[in-house]
Amino acid sequence: MKTGISLPPEMADEIAQILVHLRRATEAECVLLADISGQLIDAHSRMREVDPVLVATLAAGDVAAMAELARQVGEESPRGAVLHEGAHKSIYLVNVAGSFILIVVFQAETPVGLVRLMAGRAAERLQALVARYEEQLAWPQTLPTTNFRTALMDELEKALGELPGR
Secondary structure, three states: OOOOOOOOHHHHHHHHHHHHHHHHHHOOOEEEEEEOOOOEEEEEEOOOOOOHHHHHHHHHHHHHHHHHHHHHOOOOOOOEEEEEOOOOEEEEEEEEOOOEEEEEEEEOOOOHHHHHHHHHHHHHHHHHHHHHHHHHHHOOOOOOOOOHHHHHHHHHHHHHHOOOOO
């Protein structure tokens, strides 16, 4: 699944493996990973009637509301999980390292304990990936070996020199 976040291919593959394992282990209808703003990272679903982008966006809003509610009652950690138990399907949301949301949609007959256990394990594995990803983002990008300012000025001069009236 294409996302706006640029993940290295091996990291995207690891995420997919984690989500597929979680979906199979829980027999979930749908397993999604989104960033904390609701942008869909990856989805594994057998539900045709569900828009995963919309689910990811709504889940992000729910997690944000629950984090603020928790803060209001004195709980400072944004981590945690939210469970919605429905008549036919339930939804379990797990905040992963404060940066991502793991979303599991499962049949109401599926034991909630199983979903919590397996989603918790998946979240732990995802946290390690998040740490690696954020570490890669923090590394300074390689700068050109030539004097950057001189090169930039030369390019600007060439571009402006080609304009009419100069």
